[in-house]
Amino acid sequence: MKNSDFKTINVTERAEAQEKNANPFLETVKGFGFTFKRFLDHVTGAEDHLISYPEEKRPYSNRFRGTHILTVREDGSIKCVACYMCATACPADCISIDAAEHPDKSIEKYAKRFDIDMLRCVFCGFCVDACPEEAIIMSREHEICEYTRDTTIYGIDRLMNRPQAVDMGPGYRPNYPMIESKLPFTPAHPDPDKAGKPVNTTPKKK
Amino acid sequence: MPKVTINGIEIEAEKGMTIIQAADAAGLNELKIPRFCYHPDLPIDGNCRMCLVEVEKMPKLVIACNTPVTDGMVVHTQNDRVKEAVRGVLEFLLINHPVDCPICDQAGECWLQDYYMKHGLYQSRIELGEKIHKRKAVDLGPMVVLDSERCVHCSRCVRFTELVTKTGEMAFFNRGGHVEIGTIENRPVLNPYAGNIADVCPVGALTSRDFRFQSRVWFLKFTDSICNGCSTGCNVRIDHKTGTIYRMVPRRNVDVNKSWMCDEGRLSFHTLETVNRLLAPFAKGPDGQLIETEFNHAVDQMDREIGETVSKKGVGSVIGFGSAGATNESLYLMKRYLTEKHGVNQFEFRLEDEDKKVEEREDDLLRRTDKRSNTQGAIALGFADAALGGINGAAKAASRGDLTAAVMIYHPKLIHDLSGEAKQSLKQFIDSLQFSAILTPVRESWMDGASVLIPIGSWSEEEGTYTNFNRAVQRGGRAFAPKEQAREAREIFAELLGLQRPGYFVTQAEEVFTEMAEKVPAFTGLTYKGLASNNAKVPPPEGRYW
Numbered sequence: 001m002k003n004s005d006f007k008t009i010n011v012t013e014r015a016e017a018q019e020k021n022a023n024p025f026l027e028t029v030k031g032f033g034f035t036f037k038r039f040l041d042h043v044t045g046a047e048d049h050l051i052s053y054p055e056e057k058r059p060y061s062n063r064f065r066g067t068h069i070l071t072v073r074e075d076g077s078i079k080c081v082a083c084y085m086c087a088t089a090c091p092a093d094c095i096s097i098d099a100a101e102h103p104d105k106s107i108e109k110y111a112k113r114f115d116i117d118m119l120r121c122v123f124c125g126f127c128v129d130a131c132p133e134e135a136i137i138m139s140r141e142h143e144i145c146e147y148t149r150d151t152t153i154y155g156i157d158r159l160m161n162r163p164q165a166v167d168m169g170p171g172y173r174p175n176y177p178m179i180e181s182k183l184p185f186t187p188a189h190p191d192p193d194k195a196g197k198p199v200n201t202t203p204k205k206k
Numbered sequence: 207m208p209k210v211t212i213n214g215i216e217i218e219a220e221k222g223m224t225i226i227q228a229a230d231a232a233g234l235n236e237l238k239i240p241r242f243c244y245h246p247d248l249p250i251d252g253n254c255r256m257c258l259v260e261v262e263k264m265p266k267l268v269i270a271c272n273t274p275v276t277d278g279m280v281v282h283t284q285n286d287r288v289k290e291a292v293r294g295v296l297e298f299l300l301i302n303h304p305v306d307c308p309i310c311d312q313a314g315e316c317w318l319q320d321y322y323m324k325h326g327l328y329q330s331r332i333e334l335g336e337k338i339h340k341r342k343a344v345d346l347g348p349m350v351v352l353d354s355e356r357c358v359h360c361s362r363c364v365r366f367t368e369l370v371t372k373t374g375e376m377a378f379f380n381r382g383g384h385v386e387i388g389t390i391e392n393r394p395v396l397n398p399y400a401g402n403i404a405d406v407c408p409v410g411a412l413t414s415r416d417f418r419f420q421s422r423v424w425f426l427k428f429t430d431s432i433c434n435g436c437s438t439g440c441n442v443r444i445d446h447k448t449g450t451i452y453r454m455v456p457r458r459n460v461d462v463n464k465s466w467m468c469d470e471g472r473l474s475f476h477t478l479e480t481v482n483r484l485l486a487p488f489a490k491g492p493d494g495q496l497i498e499t500e501f502n503h504a505v506d507q508m509d510r511e512i513g514e515t516v517s518k519k520g521v522g523s524v525i526g527f528g529s530a531g532a533t534n535e536s537l538y539l540m541k542r543y544l545t546e547k548h549g550v551n552q553f554e555f556r557l558e559d560e561d562k563k564v565e566e567r568e569d570d571l572l573r574r575t576d577k578r579s580n581t582q583g584a585i586a587l588g589f590a591d592a593a594l595g596g597i598n599g600a601a602k603a604a605s606r607g608d609l610t611a612a613v614m615i616y617h618p619k620l621i622h623d624l625s626g627e628a629k630q631s632l633k634q635f636i637d638s639l640q641f642s643a644i645l646t647p648v649r650e651s652w653m654d655g656a657s658v659l660i661p662i663g664s665w666s667e668e669e670g671t672y673t674n675f676n677r678a679v680q681r682g683g684r685a686f687a688p689k690e691q692a693r694e695a696r697e698i699f700a701e702l703l704g705l706q707r708p709g710y711f712v713t714q715a716e717e718v719f720t721e722m723a724e725k726v727p728a729f730t731g732l733t734y735k736g737l738a739s740n741n742a743k744v745p746p747p748e749g750r751y752w
Contacts, residue, residue, distance in 0.1 A: 083308030084422045099419035105343045109309040109419055132308050 054143075064171040065123045066142040068116055070159040071135055071181035078156065079135035079181050082111040086127030086136055094120035095127060114159065118144045118152045125172050134181045137173035139165035160184040208277040212237050213284055224250070225270035225281055226257055239283055240292060240321050242299075242408050243360035244271035247464045249369060254299070254360045256321070258291045259283045267291050289325065296326045302338045302383060304355040312410030314423040318358065340386050347394025349401045349469055350412050354386040357411035363387060363403040370466065371571070373397040387411065399571060401472045405455055405465070416473060417453040426452055429685040432672045434531060434665040435471035435621045437564050437576040439674030442467060444475070444666055444685045451475040451666060451685065462678060468573050474620035478664055481618055484649040485690040488659040496659060501691055504658050508613060508643035509547075509702060511657070515611040515641060516548045523610040524548065525600060528555035528589040530578035531617030532695060533670025533682065535718040536662075537580075537587050538726065539699035540615060546703065552609075555581075555589040556596035557628045565675050574675055577621045579665075583673030586728035597631040604638035611641040615695055617665065618648045645695050647688075662695040663688030669715040670696065671737060679729070681737045 041047040051058065060066075071079045082099035098113035127136050141164040146152045162185060169187045207218050210228055215237065219228035226244055229237040242254035252272040259270045262280040267288065270281075282288060300318065307313045340354035364376045364387065375395045379388055389395060395403065404414040426445040433440040433454065440463035442454045454475055456467040487504035488496040515524055526544045528537045537555075544550040560581040568575050584590065594600050603609045612635075618624070624632075633652035636642050642656045647664035662668070669684040688694060700706055700713035716734040723729045 081309050082419065083313075084425070085308065088422070088424065101343075101419065108306075108343055
């Protein structure tokens with residue numbers, strides 16, 4: 001991937017320029033202007049800005065940091081080599097790994113157990129940044145509701161098999177098109193970046 | 207005494223030292239010279255060229271590990287010329303390195319990683335595809351795994367097997383970029399010190415099979431201790447995490463174990479994982495069966511019953527039975543408790559005639575036949591009662607009815623099982639007694655007849671000193687707290703004696719040792735803090751009884 005594939009936005013300059021030209025009073029008026037516009041839209045029925053969650057969902061960014069996905073190799077086996085970089089980087093100490101000897105000597109080491117305690121996780125994405133193998137990425141799934149605490153600890157099987165993530169597509173990951181890894185499932189949309197098209201993309205006209 | 211100036215710091219060196227030895231002896235961090243092949247306990251080889259330094263009036267850079275110091279020598283280890291040379295050497299060493307740190311067990315304590323961050327930081331000129339690939343994950347027997355690609359060819363392992371164990375398994379094969387270490391026909395390294403070649407390896411080429419993939423080293427906590435495997439008392443470092451020991455590695459002590467330890471000792475901590483740990487106190491119920499009780503009840507019962515026996519049948523019917531695996535502090539406090547509080551004067555510790563074989567060697571290097579760490583300490587503290595002569599004598603006295611009560615500390619042997627004979631005598635001894643209290647970290651079948659079982663911390667769970675075969679007193683650290691309800695033996699006796707000072711949770715081993723040094727002639731003049739030095743020795747007991 002070339003650097004030119006990315007659009008560079010200098011946030012600092014923009015923020016500085018905005019701060020310089022800002023008038024506190026005027027900004028407040030502008031803000032309320034937007035509120036009143038939305039209010040009038042509703043009252044007049046010109047445009048509906050509400051969605052019926054959870055049947056409808058807003059679009060999530062492809063940098064969204066939801067629950068994790070463990071990627072796989074070509075043959076479908078786990079990509080993780082159990083280097084513990086994610087566990088080392090994790091500020092919440094929510095990742096626990098057991099390593100084992102891989103039958104293939106060129107791989108040598110793989111994760112026999114890989115648990116993430118989703119209740120402890122703070123979804124900072126450090127594990128994704130730390131991973132040297134692109135073995136852990138994040139999804140756009142964020143609704144972690146369970147009946148017991150035990151089931152909020154996701155094991156390998158669950159991290160590699162994500163029915164929710166199939167619909168919504170992958171989230172935060174270091175290289176937007178995956179270079180070497182594969183997703184352990186096929187996202188609904190063939191392009192993983194465009195997968196998970198939200199139900200409601202444009203405001204509905206009534 | 208030649209005076210050498212290194213980086214502007216004048217240090218005194220001994221005659222015959224090399225530059226690297228003089229710099230190390232100065233003990234200054236800023237004088238640390240990078241090295242791979244130099245090891246203080248192995249002969250100098252000078253092949254890695256990592257320790258290049260500039261000596262004034264010498265035309266070329268010289269290797270610090272093999273250049274003897276002379277008076278007035280001026281050495282530079284940090285100037286630009288040296289820095290560039292060292293970076294070049296490192297780049298050469300890393301030419302064929304696979305950079306597989308994520309799966310390498312050495313990562314975190316790898317000298318290549320450290321030196322790259324300190325002296326390297328260059329852009330690699332070698333593409334990954336251009337590197338020469340060698341054998342990976344080669345099985346070299348039960349102790350080590352070889353990865354040829356990661357090797358820097360320092361020959362430490364070759365020199366270790368040639369000159370320390372004198373078995374000569376390891377050797378170099380091939381030439382040039384294809385050179386690699388290995389054993390002839392890939393035979394396993396089967397000498398009893400094979401684990402050391404993983405320790406001497408500065409990089410990830412030789413790694414421990416036992417520790418392989420168990421944990422990353424930066425998660426581990428380190429506690430300096432003494433190996434409990436035999437009477438040699440090798441200085442070790444216990445690497446542990448959340449109450450589990452992951453590995454043991456030797457610490458350097460020139461007088462005891464140099465930089466080595468035996469494989470039996472290295473793996474001895476696994477014994478503690480397999481034994482049946484006693485985690486709660488037990489006392490004999492009305493039906494004669496041992497049932498779980500409260501800690502204070504068990505200790506009080508022991509105190510009360512011993513007192514009653516002494517008042518009814520006299521002090522001759524009570525015995526204090528120590529263990530050669532316990533610390534000096536525990537043994538001392540046990541003896542003090544029984545003598546001061548109850549007037550008991552019979553003490554014994556021998557299960558398998560440890561005192562007779564304490565100095566006996568098993569091989570030329572380190573191992574000894576006495577698989578107990580503190581036999582000399584128990585002897586010095588007066589636990590060897592000549593009249594009784596070990597557990598056999600005690601068992602006979604008990605079955606005759608001369609002995610009716612006993613307080614016993616028992617520590618399991620970490621290497622080899624207790625002999626069947628000793629176990630039988632123990633069973634006979636315990637079964638014949640009317641009252642017996644055993645302080646033990648494990649539950650074994652011969653203990654079923656005991657009246658009270660009190661759980662204590664095993665080795666690595668109690669702080670204290672051990673006296674080795676040579677009567678060197680050495681400090682063993684506490685890696686983590688005793689499991690569940692168990693407490694340190696020292697603590698239990700200190701509480702019975704009323705030594706617990708207000709505001710302190712436990713009586714520290716240091717306090718006990720200081721008292722012991724004042725009262726026990728054998729320990730006179732020793733200080734707890736001073737035990738780290740190599741000269742802390744107990745003098746031989748007056749009039750040896752064997």
